[in-house]
Each structure stands twice: as structure tokens, then as C-alpha cells.
Amino acid sequence: MRVNDSHHLQALKKVFAVSKSIQKMAKEDFIMLNLVHETIDKNLAPDGNYVPRILFVDPSMTVRTDIIGRYSNHLYTYEPKDLVLCEWPFTISNEGLGERGNEEYTDRQQL
Secondary structure, eight states: OOOGGGGHHHHHHHHHOHHHHHHHHHTTTOOOOOOOOOOGGGGGOOSSOOOOOOOBOOTSSOTTOOOOOOOSSTTTTTOOOOOOGGHHHHHHIOOOOTTOOOOOOTTOOOO
């Protein structure tokens, strides 16, 4: 299977293509890296190689391991229904997210 053949990836691409707010956010608030081939860099695959995965990196170039999705086996996978994507810049910069294992870690924080 090629990386681009993932049904999860194709579904996310469709959501990104039709959502003006996600497109605006991606242009103005994020640097996006789209890998065509899997990387051997473990920093870009902290919990394994799978697609799609979305990692957040802070200004010090540290992967934010406290910002995770809903799946315990693929922490950085998101689905189209996870449209909290549109709120990521606000959530990350203004609310701060708890660390994994923190008792105050809520469903909202776990995208």
C-alpha cells in the first residue's frame, strides 16, 4: 500500500479541501509538511509509522506529545469528524493543554 492510499488520509484530504477555515488556518498559522514517502526520522513518528498523522511542534522544535487524538494505538491520527481542527490555534495558544496522565486532561483536550 502506498502512503497516499490510506482511506483515513483520503477522508481528511476531502475535509481540508472543502473547509475554508481549515485552509486559512493552514496557510496562516501552521507550517505543513506532507511526506510522500515514510520517514526514518523518529521525531516525525514518535509512536510508529502510520498515515495520516498530525504532529504539533512548538517553536523550540519539540513535538508536543500532550496534543493527541482519540486512538491509543495511533496517538496522532484524526478523522474528519474531529473538526475541532478548526479550533486548534485557539486551543493551543490560549487555553493550553494538559499533559497526558494529568487528572484535568479532558475530552476537549484530547482531540
